[in-house]
Amino acid sequence: MLRSFPKLVPRSAPVILVVLTLAAATGFAAVGHLVSRYTANQQARGRKLYELGLADARTTHYDDAIAAFRAALTCDPTNSQYQLSLARALRDSNDPRRLDEAESYLLALWQRAPQDAAVNLALARVAAHRGSIEDATRYYHNAMYGVWSSDADANRNKARLELIQFLLSKNARAQADSELIALSAALPADPAAHLQAAQLFAQAQDYSGALSQYEEVLRVDPSNSAALSGAGETAYQSDDYNAAQRYLRLAVNANPEDAGSRQRLVTTDLVLRANPFHSHISDAERNRRISAAFSQAEQRLTQCAEKLNVDLKVAANPPASALPALQARWLLAKPDLAQLRSPAETDLPDAIMDVVFQIEQQTAATCGPPQGLDLALLLISRKREAASQ
């Protein structure tokens, strides 16, 4: 085709180079114009597909969302937002085979902008899906300290809360607790945020931290039934039955429908009424409580033996093998009850209650969790053990 062209170019090397340069520049400009128009069209098409994908992702139609995001990316292959959305959809589709691809997209984005908090958060969630505590913690921290496009403080707290929930789900309580301490220092004066933090502290079994967060909530909103109930439960779990009784009463008053708190309150009242080691009770009351506990223990032992068809007078096989021995110990201690009033027998209350506690602990292990006064006695034994340690 070119052979038929007239020979326009003089046969001089510099002239040829000038002509070629002009031709290249013209071609560059023309192709540049073509590419920019094509790119603009493609980007418009990509945006439509992206919106489609977002709608699908919102309704958890992840397969459709993934197809739409992929198509959007074919229109605009370098669009970070599309890549991020595709990666999120791949991750959230609950298909383990797709995690690799999601991670690949996210890592490519991360390499371009390692400070991008959204990308780090998405990577953290991928790592969390994989169950990798180390990677997830690293990316969550990157997200917390990274750059957010808006509402940075709230997003950082959300990221930390998510990390804490992940760590708790993996039973990494120590790491979760340290994150919670950092979180509590940065929480805004928002009862909801403190309430959530308190619940996480409680999950991490940091009851003092949880109680202080509940108290923060109650300082702002004294009738917050969730906080009252949570504080009561926290106090109960930390064996502070006086505080538990106080908070649980308030919780039941604030929300009479709260059956959980009501139940806890009954147990707490029983604990407080049945504890013979309470410091502000008379000797007579103490002796009465010991006698009642001793009788209750015998009753519990008998019921448990009946349940397991065990004859307490004969040696039994495991797991009920300890019950006849406990019966023997109970019978041995029974005559001591009469000597409780003697001022010389200062160790007797402890010895008798030790038999009671052993019976309650063993029957709980053998016959299942106790109820009512048995439960109260078990809780008292736990508190007593904790105090002695």
Added chain:
Amino acid sequence: MSNPGSPGVDSSAPSESTTVPRIAPSRRLFSTLEGVLHEEVFFLILSVFIGIFSGLAVVCFRLAIDWIHLALLGPLPQTHNWRLFAVPSIAGLVVAVLVLHVFPGIRGSGVNQTKSALYIFNGFIPFRTAVGKFICSGIAIGSGQSLGPEDPSLQIGASIASALGRQLEISREKHRLMAPVGAAAGLAAAFNAPISAVLFVIEEVIGRWSAGILGSVVLSAVASVVIVRSFLGSEPLFRIPVTTFKRPSELLAYAVLGIVGGLASVAFAKSVGYLRPRLKALPRWTQYFQPALAGLLIGLIAFLGFPQVMGAGYDSMDQAMHGQYAWKVLAILAVLKILATTVSFVSGTPGGMFAPTLFIGAMLGGAVGDIERLFFPQLTGSTGTYVLVGMGVLFAGFLRVPMTSVFMVLEVSGNYEIIVPVIVANTFSYLISRSLQTIPIFDMLTRQDGLILPSLEEDREETILRVEDAMLAVPATILSAQDYIDANFHRVENSPDSSFLVRLHPSGWNTISRDQLHRLYREGKGELTLSSALPPQSLPSLYPDLPLDSALRYVNDYPLIPVVNRADSRRLEGVISRDSVFKKYGSRPAIEISTPD
């Protein structure tokens, strides 16, 4: 390219008039440039422009394919959609009409056509080929035929370069080299991988390592890649996953992949080699329908649930690399792609084999890797690693370009950690393919077209004769140029030889015949030294390791040629004579030349 007759060329020449004429600065610059731009330099600069123009053309080609694909199939191809088989069938008809009536000679991939241009047509490729390839391949690939854009890009680049060379009327020798320079530019732009493109053009198009053209090929490839990246970005073809190679024992797993890949390559090549001449031999009217039928078959495959086989398939390779398919799907896709590409290619639809080869390799690699991990869970290589290695395996086995196959994987992945698995797997694949399929695919296609072209693989296998193979022992009688003629004459009196080597002082060699020496003696020059009777120039010397061909240019001029040691040129290793050289060539078995089917 200098033109001494043009005005202003020699500004320093004395003028006949007494006043010195004023020369414009621009002319002075031009004249300086004329002096600097001798043909070699000009060719190098021209290579950059070839790269630029090829890059621009490939950018447009890729946009055209994308645009056609979107227009005909839409951005979200769904299975069980009638368009999946209607579009490639109708597009096949259109392409067939264009190929048969408007652009004859654009069938096939374009690699062997470019090679033919280099070796048979003095680098001539009609510019019409570039236009036809652009349009027809664009329609074919965009409509879903199972072909790739790389080989057409290669031919478009070669065609542009050839047209430029003709327009500029460069020498025939340089014009012949324009096609491979353009081919490298086109391929580099299509692959976004300059090293692989350069190696492929050297391995497959030029067919031999030639330092003379290497610089131009590299420059054009780099220039085209720069152009493509400036317009389309530097994103790689695939998002490369984390690839790992931890234990040397895992090389066994990659060797198995190489063996499977080698067998698949042979199956692919044999099916193409078997069907192509048979379909070509059918009546001409059937050629209108062959691409359409191929399109229909591919469309049906897509309709029934495997739309991944349509087009080049880079998106599917990307997904395979990230473990999106189970091994059964990967294996089915590999088989279906072999079928789809075979029917697309043998139907005469213009388009390339590179992308389908990569696709088949990727799917096969992923499938083999996943199966191996089922039996040996301790293998650490990810699916992505096997997919990448698999690509190289098919490249080595099917296209038979071992060097390119290794560098292609490295360049595409940017990861040198997998070089050992790639080399091991590719070697197995290459060896199996070479032993089961003697003729490489591109050579087979060329021979089916009635042409026989040189190939690097043949060169590699050919035994080269060297000087040492034809070398005779050091002669018993060696004369000294410092001795008198009569002394030398007496030394040769009883020798059976007719010519003698003469050692010159302080170094160098010459020869003299018995008759010459006898004549000098009879003329009474016996008391002169031999050096006074010899010509001043010494003989050329050869080294034992030189190719025997290098001796050919001297054997007619000198009866004996000394073969000396490279470390000490005074040390004689032996001699070469015309008889010894021709005797050696005569004893060599004749080279077997395959004839076209």
